Amino acid sequence: MPQLAYVNGRIQPLAQASLHVEDRGTQFGDAIYEVCAVLNGRILDWQPHLVRLRRNLGELGITLGVADGPLTLQARRLIERNGHTECIIYMQISRGTAKRDHAFPSDAPANLVMTVRRFDFAQRIKQLATGIAVITQPDNRWGRVDIKTTGLLANVLAKQAAKEAGAFEAWLVSGETVREGSSTNAWIVKDGRIITHPTGTAILPGIARDSLIRLAQGAQLMVEERPFTLAEAMHADEAFLSSTTAPILPVVRIDGQAVGSGTPGPVTARLAELTWNEVARQTGWRA
Ligand SMILES: Cc1ncc(COP(=O)(O)O)c(C=O)c1O
Structure with a gap:
């Protein structure tokens, strides 16, 4: 079955799907x-993803002429038409196509594209037994990384550094924090407390x-939502992403040094159990 993509209201073969060269996203x-996870054909946490998408559009002053209802229907339709039950759906909204000029165009409608890719979630269950390695990289990103924009160059470079080091992820460090x-949130566990950086x-x-x-x-x-240092992470009982x-x-x-015992810990295991039970509750999916 050929892969299908959605571009501004049309579902078409992925190989032919494209945006104009003057799309402002490019x-x-x-x-x-x-990016949303689809398990057993159902989108996980769809409502929170929609809320974040609308917030991000609002932060950047991008107007999407598609309401939540039709957007949901179109996303579901694309997933069904692609025929995958375990996949991820990627949705991108740019400010539109216009003659290149930094300031916003006055009359360009937003461009909405969606793609779907098969994804093996069962591998994530297997990885719970072994865990993964991270390296650290300087956080070179702009000051509003709370907005999920496609401007991901610093993240791309950090992830590439991780790949070249044989690690799964790069943790971005700013000062000591x-x-x-690069594409995940970071957590540590110390004395039974679960610690992650606060939002902002x-x-x-x-x-x-x-x-x-x-x-x-x-x-x-x-759970403590507070900044933690790299030194704390190095001396944590457990860590996860x-x-x-x-x-x-x-x-x-982390950077080649074992976290705690160097094997996955009990708090992470308990959280993984809760997480995958929640996935099963929402979607009916089990590994
Ligand atoms: C920089 C960054 N942090 C964290 C995350 C995790 O966010 P989510 O749980 O919504 O996938 C992502 C996901 O792409 C990301 O790019």
């Missing part, structure tokens, strides 16, 4: 995006992060 990174990963302008407010906090609190686990495509993964090495 020229300026003047675009926002969302660990902010988050210095991290992306991850949907998986938010879900984890609610699940942890619901299970009477202690979270994102839509990796809802929870134990971090067992």
Whole structure:
């Protein structure tokens, strides 16, 4: 079955789907995006993703002429037409196509594109047993990384550095503070307390992060939303990361140094159980 993409109201073969060369997303990174997990054919945490998407549009003053209802229907239709039950859907909205000029165009409608890719979520369950390694990189990003824009060059370079080092992720460090990963939120566990950077302008407010906090609190686990240093992370009992495509993964090495025992810890394991139970509750999916 050929892969299909959605471009401004039309579903078409991915190979032919395109935007104009003067799309502002391409020229300026003047675009926002969302990535949602689809398991058992159902979109996980759709409502929070929609809320974040609308907030990001509002922050940048981009007007999308598609309401939530039709957007939801179109997203579901694209998923169904692609025929995958385990996949991710990528949605991107740029300010539109216009003659290149930094200031906003006055009459360009936003461009909405969506793509769907098969995704193996079961691999994330297997990785719970081994954990993954991260390296650290300087946080070179702009000051509003809470807005999920396509301007991801600093994230791209950090992720490439991680890949070249044989690590899964790069944790972005500003001064002494660990902010988050290049495409994931960062967490540590110390003396039973689960610690992650607070929201604000210095991290992306991850949907998986938010879900984890609610699940942890619901299970009477202690969560602290506060900045933590790299030294704290190095001396933590456990560490883990979270994102839509990796809802929870134990971090067992940071810059080559073992975290705690160097194996996935019990608090992370408990959170993983809560997380995947929540996935099953919402979507019916089980590994
Ligand atoms: C920089 C950054 N932080 C955190 C996340 C995790 O966010 P979410 O849980 O919404 O996938 C992402 C996801 O793309 C990201 O790019």
